[in-house]
Amino acid sequence: MSNAATLGAMRDLPSRLLLGPGPSNAHPRVLQAMAQPLLGHLDPAFLELMDEAQDGLRTLYGTSNAFTLPLSATGSAGMEACLCNLLEPGDDVVVGIAGVFGGRMAEVATRIGARVTRVEAEWGTALEPAAMAEAIGSVRPKVVAFVHAETSTGVLQPVDEIAARARAEGALVVLDCVTSLGGLPVELDAKGIDAAYSGTQKCLSCPPGLSPVSFSERALECVRSRARPVQSWYLDVSLLAGYYGGERVYHHTAPISAIYGLVEGLRVALEEGLPARTARHVAAQTALLERLAPLGFEPLVEPAHRLPPLTTLRLPAAVRDRGEAAVRRALLDEHGIEVGGGLGKLAGDVWRVGLMGENARLESVERLVSALESVLG
Amino acid sequence: MSNAATLGAMRDLPSRLLLGPGPSNAHPRVLQAMAQPLLGHLDPAFLELMDEAQDGLRTLYGTSNAFTLPLSATGSAGMEACLCNLLEPGDDVVVGIAGVFGGRMAEVATRIGARVTRVEAEWGTALEPAAMAEAIGSVRPKVVAFVHAETSTGVLQPVDEIAARARAEGALVVLDCVTSLGGLPVELDAKGIDAAYSGTQKCLSCPPGLSPVSFSERALECVRSRARPVQSWYLDVSLLAGYYGGERVYHHTAPISAIYGLVEGLRVALEEGLPARTARHVAAQTALLERLAPLGFEPLVEPAHRLPPLTTLRLPAAVRDRGEAAVRRALLDEHGIEVGGGLGKLAGDVWRVGLMGENARLESVERLVSALESVLG
DSSP states (O other), X not given: OOHHHHHHHHHTOOOOEEESSSOOOOOHHHHHHHTSOOOOTTOHHHHHHHHHHHHHHHHHHTOOOSEEEEESBOHHHHHHHHHHHHOOTTOEEEEEXXXXXXXXXXXXXXHHTOEEEEEEOOBTBOOOHHHHHHHHHHHOOSEEEEESEEXXXXXXXXXXXXXXXXXXXXXXXXXXXXXXXXXXXXXXXXHTOSEEEOOSSSTTOSOSSOEEEEEOHHHXXXXXXXXXXXXXXXXXXXXXXXHHTSSOOOOSOOOHHHHHXXXXXXXXXXXXXXXXXXXXXXXXXXXXXXXXXXXXXXXXXXXXXXXXXEEEEEOOHHHXXXXXXXXXXXXXXXXXXXXXEOOGGGTTTEEEEEOOGGGOSHHHHHHHHHHHHHHHO | OOHHHHHHHHHTOOOOEEESSSOOOOOHHHHHHHTSOOOOTTOHHHHHHHHHHHHHHHHHHTOOOSEEEEESBOHHHHHHHHHHHHOOTTOEEEEEESSHHHHHHHHHHHHHTOEEEEEEOOBTBOOOHHHHHHHHHHHOXXXXXXXXXXXXXXXXXXXXXXXXXXXXXXXXXXXXXTTTBTTBOOOHHHHTOSEEEOOSSSTTOOOSSOEEEXXXXXXXXXXXXXXSOOSOSTTOHHHHHHHHTSSOOOOSOOOHHHHHHHHHHHHHHHHHOHHHHHHHHHHHHHHHHHHHGGGTOEESSOXXXXXXXXXXXXXXXXXXXXXXXXXXXXXXXXXXXXXXXOOGGGTTTEEEEEOOGGGOSHHHHHHHHHHHHHHHO
16 A cells, blocks of 8 residues: 555545534644654753643643643543542542542542542532532541533532632542633632643543643642552652653653644633633533524523533434434434433433534534434434 | 744744654654544544554554553553553562663552562663573462563563463563564564553654553453452553443543554554564664764673664763763754663663664664764764
């Protein structure tokens, strides 16, 4: 096979509008950045880019945390990094659970050997701050962990009250920002969050593969005073600090191309600015709900708790009767549009429509509505 | 800042010939593949590419292991995945150590809570199969772990005898193939290796960011019979098997662009074929040593144990007198060529010159020699 023929094959990949729970489409500038030739991971020119990435993440996270960096793995590894550095076997943690990703936090903490107190809320609703406060007050845990933007239900959870209560009781606060970072204000410092993680493939319009994480000085102090080393050498923040913190000690080889993409994605996001970006995500969701209502799609979540970048929709009979998976497949095959099915308890009952990053635009809504009208005919 | 200006900035990155211990330069076809628009991680068209990546990795690894896949993190996470799935607290492991990466295996196993028996050899020499056999016979460990291609010393370690003895004693064999996969035969099945890991940024000429791993059926059986779950949810092979094994259960979001690059890198490698690729790496190292001898560079490693993709060189007075780091910096700044310094015990004493993947060519040697002649004047 000639080089040209092979490249041609990769270039013949189908074109997709990615309106599921992630990845969203990467920005063209991000894709072009990914194709730039490699630098070494200790090259001064690369280290400048890494500094830029760390600075850009601090801006979007709303933090001055020195330890703010793109972890060399996906968002789920970011979750693991936050929990496995802060928790030791036998430590108490209160986890708020109202969807798959809260549940995953509890699972990860359990594997670490922590004593997990679960505070559950119905899927599609938000955590009750009062219920969280009660558990925090009675357990007095080392860590309180919950999800800002629950990607399985489309709920934007209340942060302020829960974080304030946790801090008042001396707990560290861990927040999942996978589907909020870059699309909504996160404000780690203002809200008193000690450790947060995200992914690059949602509101940042980069490919999946990196997990932006941030640890406060309090969180780092907790890591320094551990009784035993973090089990994961790869995710140990005290080792990671040696490379990302200025001494540039070799730990692992940073994923050069992914960092190029992230730097470019952050430039795009910061040129637009977070307020404009947030407004765009809100407007796109409003348009989506307005345009889908006549087709019988109803939002699962109450207005006060809707997560703008990701909308969960109850399905009309026209979709249920035909089989929701078959309709999604028709959207993909006939119109090149991906939407997400329900996850966990909500599988089969809802769709998850992501309007994230570059895709949070009226054009995306119009293409989806038009394709749906055609498929449901 | 306009889009064009920003893109221009990323395009002004310095051009580098990467002759250090990795990353090596990515193949142009790989870089072009990385820039293709995203597909979803459950898109049938993407799953075909993932199947192709897994098949290609099986070919280069010389294995029919069903569980052969690119882990969504770098090579060090591959090391951790092999050890943390197979070892539980209190398990015995014998680790061969003759460099940084053997030492890292021992560190990772210790963090897991395993009882580690270290079998050491002088850096720059190979492990003694007899010493490994003695330790294996006396400890009768659950796992024997060592490095195929020690990237810190440039030694290609003997595999056959050690692996055979380990298997005879009922142990599982874990092998680090970071600097061998794609440049040299690895032959997992023929040699009786149960778990192996590698990186994409060495002989595969892809960017860093993925770790190809492979587990034998015996190794998977060991994971299934664990007394407690693997601490790492992200690296748990029993969960990973659900996505990569055909059921396509969502675990984490696969790093789409990195997989595109890997698929294209594997196509390039398999079009050339492993025998031709191996011969090219051997010829490049031979040329390097011949051309550097007149400048006073001497190989650290005896001929029988030299690792073709990575050569460690003792430095001539002309380099030592000027300061080896200053000479490397001049190569980088004035000639755009990166070579690696020594690591760990060998820091300051040797250089590590990688001729890996696409860079394993006479042209690389000639550019390096010519630049060195100019710098050393």
